Amino acid sequence: MKSEKPWIPYAFLLPNALIFGIFVGLPAVYGIVYSFTEWNGISSATFIGLENFKTILTDSEFWTMLFRTLIYVIAVVPLTVVCALGLAWLLTRGLKGSNVFRAIFFLPVMISFIVAGLIWNWILQTDTGLINYILSLVDIEPVGWLSNPVFANISVILVTVWNRVGFFMLIFIAGLLNISPTLYEAAEIDGAGTWKKFRNITIPMLRPITLLVIILCFIEFFKTFALVVSLTGGGPINATRYYVQYTYDTAFGMGEFGLGSALSLILFVIMGIVTLIQWKVSNGGRV
Amino acid sequence: MKKPAAMIAMGVLSGLVAAGCSGGEETGQDSSSGDTVTLDVIWFSDGNEGEVFKEITEDYKSENPNVEFNIIETPYDDIYNRIRTRVSGGDAPDLARISNPGAVSDALLRLDGEFGNKEEFYNQLKPSARPWAEVNGEFVAVPTDLTAHGLYYNKEYFEQAGVEVPDSTEDIWNWSEFADAIEKVKENSDARMGLAYDMSPSRYSTLIYQNGGRIFSEDGQSLKINESESVEALEYFNELHEREIIPQSIWLGGENPNSLFRSGQAAAHLSGNWNLQNYSDNADFEWGVTYMPQKAQRSSVAGGKQMVTFKDSEHKEEAVKFMKYFISKEQNKKYVSESLFISPRSDIENIEYAAETEAMNIFNNELSVTPEATAEDWSNFEYMPDVEQKITENVQRTLDGAMTPQEAMDSIVESSDVGSE
Amino acid sequence: MKHTKQQNWILYIPLILIAIFMLFPVLWVVSSSLKPSGELFSWPPSIIPQNFTLNNYISAFQESNFTRYLFNTVFVTVAATVLTLVINTMAGYALAKYRFRGSAVILVFFLSTLMIPLEALMIPMFIVLKNLGLYNTLWGIIIPPAATPTGVFLVRQYLMSVPDEMIEAAKIDGASDWKIFIRLILPLAKPILATLTIFSIMWRWQDYIWPLIAISDSNLYTLELALANFVGQYSVDWGPLLAMAVLTMVPLIIIFLIFQRFFIRGIMMTGMKD
Numbered sequence: 006m007k008s009e010k011p012w013i014p015y016a017f018l019l020p021n022a023l024i025f026g027i028f029v030g031l032p033a034v035y036g037i038v039y040s041f042t043e044w045n046g047i048s049s050a051t052f053i054g055l056e057n058f059k060t061i062l063t064d065s066e067f068w069t070m071l072f073r074t075l076i077y078v079i080a081v082v083p084l085t086v087v088c089a090l091g092l093a094w095l096l097t098r099g100l101k102g103s104n105v106f107r108a109i110f111f112l113p114v115m116i117s118f119i120v121a122g123l124i125w126n127w128i129l130q131t132d133t134g135l136i137n138y139i140l141s142l143v144d145i146e147p148v149g150w151l152s153n154p155v156f157a158n159i160s161v162i163l164v165t166v167w168n169r170v171g172f173f174m175l176i177f178i179a180g181l182l183n184i185s186p187t188l189y190e191a192a193e194i195d196g197a198g199t200w201k202k203f204r205n206i207t208i209p210m211l212r213p214i215t216l217l218v219i220i221l222c223f224i225e226f227f228k229t230f231a232l233v234v235s236l237t238g239g240g241p242i243n244a245t246r247y248y249v250q251y252t253y254d255t256a257f258g259m260g261e262f263g264l265g266s267a268l269s270l271i272l273f274v275i276m277g278i279v280t281l282i283q284w285k286v287s288n289g290g291r292v
Numbered sequence: 293m294k295k296p297a298a299m300i301a302m303g304v305l306s307g308l309v310a311a312g313c314s315g316g317e318e319t320g321q322d323s324s325s326g327d328t329v330t331l332d333v334i335w336f337s338d339g340n341e342g343e344v345f346k347e348i349t350e351d352y353k354s355e356n357p358n359v360e361f362n363i364i365e366t367p368y369d370d371i372y373n374r375i376r377t378r379v380s381g382g383d384a385p386d387l388a389r390i391s392n393p394g395a396v397s398d399a400l401l402r403l404d405g406e407f408g409n410k411e412e413f414y415n416q417l418k419p420s421a422r423p424w425a426e427v428n429g430e431f432v433a434v435p436t437d438l439t440a441h442g443l444y445y446n447k448e449y450f451e452q453a454g455v456e457v458p459d460s461t462e463d464i465w466n467w468s469e470f471a472d473a474i475e476k477v478k479e480n481s482d483a484r485m486g487l488a489y490d491m492s493p494s495r496y497s498t499l500i501y502q503n504g505g506r507i508f509s510e511d512g513q514s515l516k517i518n519e520s521e522s523v524e525a526l527e528y529f530n531e532l533h534e535r536e537i538i539p540q541s542i543w544l545g546g547e548n549p550n551s552l553f554r555s556g557q558a559a560a561h562l563s564g565n566w567n568l569q570n571y572s573d574n575a576d577f578e579w580g581v582t583y584m585p586q587k588a589q590r591s592s593v594a595g596g597k598q599m600v601t602f603k604d605s606e607h608k609e610e611a612v613k614f615m616k617y618f619i620s621k622e623q624n625k626k627y628v629s630e631s632l633f634i635s636p637r638s639d640i641e642n643i644e645y646a647a648e649t650e651a652m653n654i655f656n657n658e659l660s661v662t663p664e665a666t667a668e669d670w671s672n673f674e675y676m677p678d679v680e681q682k683i684t685e686n687v688q689r690t691l692d693g694a695m696t697p698q699e700a701m702d703s704i705v706e707s708s709d710v711g712s713e
Numbered sequence: 714m715k716h717t718k719q720q721n722w723i724l725y726i727p728l729i730l731i732a733i734f735m736l737f738p739v740l741w742v743v744s745s746s747l748k749p750s751g752e753l754f755s756w757p758p759s760i761i762p763q764n765f766t767l768n769n770y771i772s773a774f775q776e777s778n779f780t781r782y783l784f785n786t787v788f789v790t791v792a793a794t795v796l797t798l799v800i801n802t803m804a805g806y807a808l809a810k811y812r813f814r815g816s817a818v819i820l821v822f823f824l825s826t827l828m829i830p831l832e833a834l835m836i837p838m839f840i841v842l843k844n845l846g847l848y849n850t851l852w853g854i855i856i857p858p859a860a861t862p863t864g865v866f867l868v869r870q871y872l873m874s875v876p877d878e879m880i881e882a883a884k885i886d887g888a889s890d891w892k893i894f895i896r897l898i899l900p901l902a903k904p905i906l907a908t909l910t911i912f913s914i915m916w917r918w919q920d921y922i923w924p925l926i927a928i929s930d931s932n933l934y935t936l937e938l939a940l941a942n943f944v945g946q947y948s949v950d951w952g953p954l955l956a957m958a959v960l961t962m963v964p965l966i967i968i969f970l971i972f973q974r975f976f977i978r979g980i981m982m983t984g985m986k987d
Contacts, residue, residue, distance in 0.1 A: 010890070047380060241544040
């Protein structure tokens with residue numbers, strides 16, 4: 006749609022853009038500048054050109070960590086999106102008690118990351134955890150949920166989905182409610198069954214919302230930090246130490262703020278590229 | 293780098309201007325009373341030390357009615373973020389409680405002049421406290437309390453198994469006696485586990501020192517952690533895990549050793565005096581503290597907390613004045629005895645603690661036999677943050693079976709840049 | 714109709730199984746918060762408190778200035794949510810329904826900043842707050858995070874499905890852009906506004922990083938800041954921490970239940986077609 010007065014859309018955007026630009030955009034520019042410096046967060050920074058990027062990209066530990074983060078993201082994003090959509094679909098069937106279920110599914114979202122991580126760390130303990138205790142009642146050997154690197158990754162993925170699926174479910178519910186019932190009625194007249202209606206109406210009509218959820222999931226989980234740190238601390242032996250924790254340890258743990266900023270900038274570029282691809286492929290989620 | 297520096301300078305300047313114009317307005321103080329000074333204190337607590345500190349500030353206030361305190365409780369993990377942010381943003385706090393002066397040393401006020409003669413002040417400190425006062429030869433931090441590692445044990449389980457703990461420094465266990473004793477308790481009592489051993493490079497290093505090794509060379513410019521004493525320490529640590537004396541889930545699974553002991557599941561806990569208060573309040577069984585085992589020698593590891601002020605603090609003078617008060621013999625005695633800490637002062641001995649005096653005496657004793665190498669290593673602020681992380685990783689790799697002890701220790705040396713600068 | 718009923722019955726099986734998975738850690742928190750500290754880590758774990766106590770709640774109240782923090786948190790949440798709704802809906806609408814130079818670039822710019830971990834920018838964020846005089850004020854926690862890209866993106870994607878013809882028709886009737894936004898778009902956007910309201914309340918209620926940077930006066934602490942203070946260097950003060958976690962959650966549940974009714978209309982609509 007075009008407005009006769011070309012300034013109108015900008016006026017609508019202005020308040021948001023202003024606040025955003027000042028409080029996040031401006032600091033982000035600082036961040037970019039810092040990534041070309043050596044800086045300990047206190048004394049003044051020294052310009053060192055591309056040295057930080059060279060250090061990072063030639064460090065094998067960085068590549069291992071990036072690969073580990075990618076695996077996590079690739080596992081957790083589709084799982085979350087599918088679960089969120091499935092739950093949203095189930096809850097918009099007009100079933101009795103949907104309200105209660107929706108509230109229950111949303112409960113974990115209301116628990117802060119720190120508490121969620123601490124609680125699951127406790128539940129998943131090998132020797133003292135609730136889950137292994139329940140398993141022991143049916144004579145199953147204790148599982149190293151957090152002490153075995155493979156299980157630790159599985160635990161982190163499951164806890165992430167547990168904690169976040171309700172959030173994305175709610176977005177899908179709003180999207181599903183926005184689909185005009187007349188479309189379904191017309192399809193029913195043509196004799197379409199549940200699956201056919203889902204595939205031919207729900208999925209295409211939900212495209213903008215699905216794109217939204219995929220991009221938001223992708224960004225959020227690539228940046229996963231507080232939950233995992235309080236769940237596993239990045240262990241065992243770094244098996245769950247993902248990108249932002251690595252960045253954080255570099256900046257705050259070792260006082261290398263220049264390197265930390267450079268790591269953030271690299272993350273920004275990686276995610277920017279992936280988001281742009283998703284955007285192009287889906288044509289901005291236009292129906 | 294001109295731009296950020298200039299922006300920061302601008303921030304600092306405007307901060308100073310604002311502060312100059314409005315006195316203590318930022319903290320909501322009434323500036324009309326003229327001389328009132330509000331000291332911003334960044335603080336964190338493990339036990340009740342925050343309350344004790346508050347009482348001390350109240351006493352100080354009654355003697356110095358022009359001083360107010362704004363105590364900013366901060367989670368330990370965010371202490372240095374908060375300090376860095378405020379210092380860089382031109383709003384340095386007046387005082388802060390920290391555990392590692394090296395992390396923010398650039399911002400700290402040099403105390404040499406402020407505390408009179410530096411040597412005179414150092415002479416009041418125990419040898420194990422001194423390294424925590426200095427970064428790169430500069431006196432920047434006032435040690436306020438010391439911590440020592442030690443061994444907690446569950447009296448009921450030791451009695452059930454008929455195992456006796458050493459009751460004097462004469463009959464201290466050696467390493468193999470220690471392992472056997474814990475193993476025997478584990479097998480002959482209701483304990484589900486033997487020894488809960490904190491997952492911390494500092495706690496781990498106790499074994500290195502007991503075996504006569506050290507992490508850095510004396511000048512701090514090279515690593516000695518792959519020498520035979522340290523490798524043997526890791527072999528022993530690995531053996532304790534293989535014999536299931538220490539449960540794997542702590543070092544590999546992040547299990548909380550504190551809760552293992554406190555809930556009566558582990559027969560013993562190798563940790564530090566900071567747990568005393570917690571156990572004295574929360575453990576509902578008979579427990580005690582005894583001497584840690586020895587190999588080549590006895591050793592604990594000294595840590596501690598310090599109080600600092602900053603170059604850019606608004607009320608430096610008042611802050612220094614308060615620090616002198618806080619570390620004075622009388623106030624420090626009150627502080628450590630009520631919070632169950634070890635005093636950094638050499639002239640405070642045989643204190644009557646608010647509780648658990650007997651246990652505190654053992655921690656004090658552990659600290660008194662600890663070689664100076666431990667404090668030298670752990671106050672190597674330049675390299676320790678990196679090496680510390682590598683110790684944890686490589687010890688874990690050994691326990692996981694991915695490396696031999698020698699390989700693990702070599703890998704620390706190979707991957708670090710100690711001494712290269 | 715019979716066929717549908719049977720199908721519905723089957724749908725309850727996954728719902729109940731998932732509900733158990735979602736619910737049991739939450740119940741575990743609640744149950745643990747009612748145990749005395751000696752029982753917290755007992756083995757075997759007691760699912761239901763053996764020695765029921767409210768002490769953790771009492772000490773959570775006593776150790777921290779709970780009512781003060783609650784007031785701060787409510788004030789911040791309400792103010793920030795109103796601001797978020799207004800500016801995000803406006804921006805989302807502009808990006809969804811107007812074609813103008815740079816619209817895609819602006820959206821991608823908004824989104825891309827989501828990709829920067831804020832933790833890395835604490836120092837410049839602090840400098841900005843301080844120079845604008847927002848440091849150590851509640852407005853310092855309210856204004857900066859209100860312009861959330863997620864909210865803008867959410868509203869944009871939702872409003873894209875509003876047919877252009879509806880807006881054109883209103884224009885022909887002589888309505889101004891602003892009037893169309895208020896009279897036509899806002900009512901249509903109700904479900905997404907309800908969603909955004911819930912999200913915004915949650916974000917602000919649980920926000921940690923902005924309060925950490927912006928507030929240094931303990932009278933201005935929010936609940937989440939106070940909660941984090943139970944974690945020390947060596948120890949976690951479990952009992953009060955759990956009690957505090959429950960206490961911070963309860964208002965959120967109530968708010969969620971209130972806003973749920975915005976979904977009911979839609980559910981009846983979709984319910985009809987099966």
